[in-house]
Amino acid sequence: MTQKDVVKALIREQGTLYSEAMGAKIEKNTPQELFHWLLGAILLSARISSENAVKAGKGLRKENLYKIRDILDTPRDERIKTLNENGYARFDNIGADEIYAAAELVDEKYNGDLRRLREEADGDDARARRLLSEVKGIGEMGANIFLREAQWPWEEFCPRLDGPAVKEAKDLGLPDDAGKLAKLAGSRERFVRLAAALTRAALEGPAEAVKKAAA
Template structure:
């Protein structure tokens, strides 16, 4: 681990070190409601739309009371569409509103609204967990990957996890792409925070430029 890499990682964490869950107002814990909110956010982030819009849409859904699978299922389709629209998530709002309702019903029926049951069933096997997550309508491999990238903060058996987008950000910043080396660079912040910051560096050139300028 070179000093320059340490400086770059420290600068990245200082200036852009926040998970997408935190940005969406989710206090992530290993409890049903925040895990469900992360599932919703991950699904929104996986669409071909700006991350900032997905985060804003998630915040709008939660602000309007759709914070757990029961309230999401009980909300009308139009209420879900309106909340997504408030966040600027208009391109896929109608289809996504349907998927959110169907997904909430499925989670309630299959797991009593508690994603921790999926964790127990997977017993540390990532493929099994991903298969379970992908049963959620609209949740593809990208969404499942985003969920795991953020959930590693509370499900440490899946850490350290740095997906392709995070490794792309690492490459842009001249950092190693090996997960264990990146985890060491994360320090006390943890791999989930560093992974999210690296994704930002991959998605926005100005983030990488800002970090490299200030790491100087």
């Protein structure tokens, strides 16, 4: 099969965004959805399975703890309880403090709107990562996780590919160059889904349909 067949299989079988799985609609590019995804990037940065991190992200949304004001107004014990009951037991204390610190920083520095961070970065990928890394719990990996999916609404950061997805692309017989992969994907949304699919394939193994297409 062709590289386009592999890309199609990846997007179809494993192209669910991590933000999407948590309930964050980042394509809307609204302060609320972007902030929820920032929390998601914090959760995914911990030494825990991506499955449990996604579960925790969904749990925060269910309890309205993906909204800055609600996080700031909720007692620490309640934040810990929500994380503990949603797959984040090993890091519930740390996570509770990190999401509070994130809410506090975004509220104070960006008036609750991460689009201001985008404006400050002014299309500079390295600067965007540095600004994101000011958030407690977001290191280099977390900044890359956030931008990997935020590049859908923030087109100036597209195309970008990083982490295990780069090697997975090569292993599946695809280019490991973001620009070439973007052309194969055909649109910005499809490229972002491809980046997510390659990450999932690297962490969980390629789906059977993907293996068949790549054979």
